[in-house]
Amino acid sequence: MKCLICHDSGRPMYCAHCMSSSPNLLLTLKIDLLMLRETNVHLKSRVEDILEYGLSRIAEEGGDEPVPNVEGDILGKRLRKLDSLVLRKKNNKIRYRISQLRQRIDQKTHKITMLNAEVRKQCFMNSSKREAVLKKNHSDQAGVEVKQQLLQIKKVLLKSQLVKIRSLVDWFVIRKRDSYEFPYTLSFQPVVSLKNVYKLPPSVVWGSIMTMFRYLTLFSELLFFTLPHKEPAIPNIVNMELETSIKTPDESTSDDAGIMDHLTKLLINIVQVSRHLNLISQEPIDLAWMLDQNDLDTLFYNMAMRLETKSKPVSHHWTYPQILAVVSDALQLSSVYATSPTSRRTLTGTLANNNDHWFVVR
Structure with missing residues (x-):
């Protein structure tokens, strides 16, 4: 197309039919896109077949006989190995946890043994020590009673002091x-x-x-x-x-x-x-x-x-x-x-x- 004013050529303009049918414009790209889509569909079905076959081979024992799907067989072997590794890791964790629990059981058993020995030692305390404890408890109780009596005496003394102080003020x-x-x-x-x-x-x-x-x-x-x-x-x-x-x-x-x-x-x-x-x-x-x-x-x-x-x-x-x-x-x-x-x-x-x-x- 040319400009109607300056008659200089500008950018080219194409119609819809040329854009869709011309091999130099979009037709080649459309064909490539369709071929790429067909390839992706084929690869997707292939991957799904390999994955399905591999998952079906996990529980089966591998043999030397030929298999129709080599990639699926390889994937199945890798998945079986991965499952075995995961299971081994889980077993190691359980084994470590069991060892920790055994150590705690041993420690608690030792502590129970020591406490039982201490209880037996306290049970066999002689009578003189028991009498000393009883006397101490009695003296503590007597001390508390004496403190209470002293507090009462102090209150009475303070009251008497206040009365005498007021009398002294009145006297003077x-x-x-x-x-x-x-x-x-x-x-x-x-x-x-x-x-x-x-x-x-x-x-x-x-x-x-x-x-x-x-x-x-x-x-x-x-x-x-x-x-x-x-x-x-x-x-x-x-x-x-x-x-x-x-x-x-x-x-x-x-x-x-x-x-x-x-x-x-x-x-x-x-x-x-x-x-x-x-x-x-x-x-x-x-x-x-x-x-x-x-x-x-x-x-x-x-x-x-x-x-x-x-x-x-x-x-x-x-x-x-x-x-x-x-x-x-x-x-x-x-x-x-x-x-x-x-x-x-x-x-x-x-x-x-x-x-x-x-x-x-x-």
Whole structure:
């Protein structure tokens, strides 16, 4: 065909009849395809005949007589050999499994023999050992009974302790009052603290310290706890007011140091008793921070009422000089104030404008 515009020849075009009948186009390929299909059909029938004959020869014994199908005979021999190999492999697995089971049977037999020997040995245990076992069982049972009795006694003791502690609080008349400077009283006396010690007469201060130590002594005896510092010798407070008025500044400073020492020992006793009651952490704590948050009177009241007190842990243990320095700083008894006593109010003085007066009643 030629293009109607440029009259140049393009690709050839054939009709359906030429495509089907021309030997130079598709006819040759069709003939080859048909011959290949016929060959495949013939080979397929041949393979099926050989396979069928070979499968039929598996169960038959091979002989020397000629066979009509040599390929089928060869296939039958190969299949018989394959079956024999598979059967041999299966028999080997079964034989190995049987050997394993025999070993396990032998092991179990040996274990049974050992257990029987152990049972016979236990059966022939002499009477003395049996008596020892019986005594041990009896002692264990007695120990359990003793533990139960101790638990009951402990419960009774704790109950009795709580009753006595409540009675001790009522006996010493520990009260909380609506006052910022003196929020707690003990035996109708103010509970001395580091912030109010300047505002109390010396007789009241020493009376409060003496009563607090007496309460701690009785409280520790109820708890079966040994105080780190025993009740100190308190000076006679009957004529203390008269003696204070005639004392020099150096003698007043000496009294301040004595009060500071007693307050330090009082603080140590309160902290240790609170730790014994699990009211304060058993780990080292920051005493300066705790005194800043809760003064000595609050710590004493929390201990008496068995209230927990917040604390902040530290990495070191406190010594007595360190605690004394903390109390000294809280009382503002530094070396500057010690050298210039006129610049501060001493412990033996009272505030002129203090309306909450306290006295020791004889």
